[in-house]
Amino acid sequence: MTRRQWGRLLGALALTTASALVWGVAHLQSGRRLTGAALFAVYTALACLSAALSLGHRPELLRLAFSPGWLAFTVAGVLLLAAVWAGVVARSWFLVRPRGLRAPVRIAAFTLVLLLCTAVSAPFVLAAHATFLYRGALLSIFTTSDHARAENRDDPWKGRPRLNILLLGGDAGRNRYGVRTDSITLASVDTRTGDTVLLSLPRNLERVPLPPGPAARHFPDGFTGEGEMTPGLLNEVYQYAEDHPQMVPGVPRGARGPALLRPTVAGILGQPVDYHVLVDMRGFSRLIDAMGGVDLTLPEDITYGKSGEGRLPAGRHHLTGAQALWYGRSRTDSDDYVRMGRQKCLMRAIARQAEPHRILPRFQSLAKAARRTVATDIPPSLLPALLELAKKVRDQGEITSLQFVPPLIDTAEPDYAFIRARADRAVAGRGRKTASPAAARTAAAARSSKRPVIRPAPQASLPPSPDPAKPVSLDSTCPS
Incomplete structure (x- = not known):
């Protein structure tokens, strides 16, 4: 050329x-x-x-x-x-x-x-x-259920001082039948300030009152289950509804569990439930891996596995999905109530580390993982306002936790009026003044005189509060 x-x-x-x-x-x-x-x-x-x-x-x-x-x-x-x-x-x-x-x-x-x-x-x-x-x-x-209320697009929180979302962790697996909601927490968010109270119920709560209707007529004295496969614990209500459509007439399969569990939790706590989010705990590890892991400080060694074959040593760690799942799920050398506390700390760590610069590069992986792991009845139209509220919770609000576990309650013979009263105080903020140790001991003795003595958990996942009925701040109790 x-x-x-x-x-x-x-x-x-x-x-x-x-x-x-x-x-x-x-x-x-x-x-x-x-x-x-x-x-x-x-x-x-x-x-x-x-x-x-x-x-x-x-x-x-x-x-x-x-x-x-x-x-x-x-x-x-x-x-x-x-x-x-x-x-x-x-x-x-x-x-x-x-x-x-x-x-x-x-x-x-x-x-x-x-x-x-x-x-x-x-x-x-x-x-x-x-x-x-x-x-x-x-x-x-995201699927909109029949109970979802119409939202004001300009101000969805108008006339709604609090937003209550039921957070459920299910343990469905290949070797298990159905879904048991082993993690049950109501997150009550002040829509003005972002202050959030996490009200946690133990999975082994017995004789829970069911909402008016077929379920309450079938179990007039509270949920007692049917046979050895369903001994009558709170974590079995979800699957029981799925297996017995007559408990929630007209509700399609897949929505029966939330349709019964949501009003059940609302009745136990005396708080309305606006929406629910169900996370499959087996798929939860995929979500953590998709977001690149989570940083967490372990105040003590965490042993996991049926024979204690795994161990997470105390200290600062960058946990993979599998490790985070074991941290939140392990009961080896501990119990349900200890792991409930760890789950709250894990939720706090994930919320604080879910920054846009970490999420956006992994968007496709997160979308695929969430699709197989998360289900909710929050309407998509509410998500923009919900994202703004989540930012307010993270940047301005204080997150406190109140766990209804022994010795605060007896899971075998719960005082549901007591649970509702304490939940109401926690949400309203009337219980934030620290009670004196003497008053706390007097109140605890009065309660224990009406029910069998409950031994405290063998180890504490959160530092003890002077009043076990007072919400504990996760910022002060979860290691940074």
């Missing part, structure tokens, strides 16, 4: 590259002024629209981000934009390419243009794929 031919080739490639950055450049250079001007106008309009939406309409965009219908439209639109952009680049090359090139040079130039088309369209294709996965996760995780 002559020097002139090389110059024409390089100039054509430069114009094609310029058209990939700004539509219409090659068209204008080749004399297609009308088409070039139209492409430039469309390109400028798209750029201005994107800037205006991102700068001035972020709340509206956030709401649309949780609309499955809009997300489907977005996937189609992004793929169309990728195809149009690649088409503009290809057409630009055909307009300005030099004639008379030898076959090897022509093939090499075409390959470069093809790579350029791929480079400009690949980000849009990847974005469409991520949006498609996200939409699938959204449809899989």
Whole structure:
């Protein structure tokens, strides 16, 4: 090739590259002024629209981000934009390419243009794929149930001073039948301040009163189960409802468990339950791995496994999903009540470390893991406001925990009036003044005189409070 031919080739490639950055450049250079001007106008309009939406309409965009219908439209639109952009680049090359090139040079130039088309369209294709996965996760995780109330889009917390979400941890597995909700916590959030109270119920609570209806008529003296497979503990209510549709008439399979457990917990605590979130504890480890692990300080060695074959030594650790699961689930050398405390500390650590810069790079992995692990009846339309509330909880609010465990209560013969009264005090904030040790001992003695003596847990997962009925701050009790 002559020097002139090389110059024409390089100039054509430069114009094609310029058209990939700004539509219409090659068209204008080749004399297609009308088409070039139209492409430039469309390109400028798209750029201005994107800037205006991102700068001035972020709340509206956030709401649309949780609309499955809009997300489907977005996937189609992004793929169309990728195809149009690649088409503009290809057409630009055909307009300005030099004639008379030898076959090897022509093939090499075409390959470069093809790579350029791929480079400009690949980000849009990847974005469409991520949006498609996200939409699938959204449809899989979030379902609006019949009890979900209509939300005020402008201010969903108007007239709602508190938001109560029931957090459930299920232990479904290949070697187990059904789902037992071994972790049961009501998170009551002050929508103005972000202050949050975690009210935890033990899985082995007996004779729990069931809500009015078929279930209460079948178990007038509280849930007692049926036979050895269902001895009558709180963690069995969920699966019992799934197996006995007559307990919740008209509710489809998969929704019966929440339909019965949600009002049951509301009756035990005397607090309304707005929504629930169920996390499969086996899939929980996948979520932790997807977010890159979690940093946690262990104040003591944690032994796990049926024969104590595993050990997490005391100290600061970056836990994998499997290790975090063992930390929250192990009862070796401890009991249910100890691990309840560890679970609260794990929840606090995850909430504090779920920063955008950690989540976004792992978005696809998290979406896939969450799709198989999490189920909730929170409506997608509420998520933008819920994200803002979560930020307020993390940055401004204080998180306290009240666990209804021995010696505060007797799980075999619970005083449900006492549980409701203490839950009400914790939520209302009336119980935040520390009682004197003498008063606490007097109150504990009075309660123990009415029921069998309960031995304290063999080890404490949280430092003891002067009053066992007083919420304990997780910031002061969970090691940083």
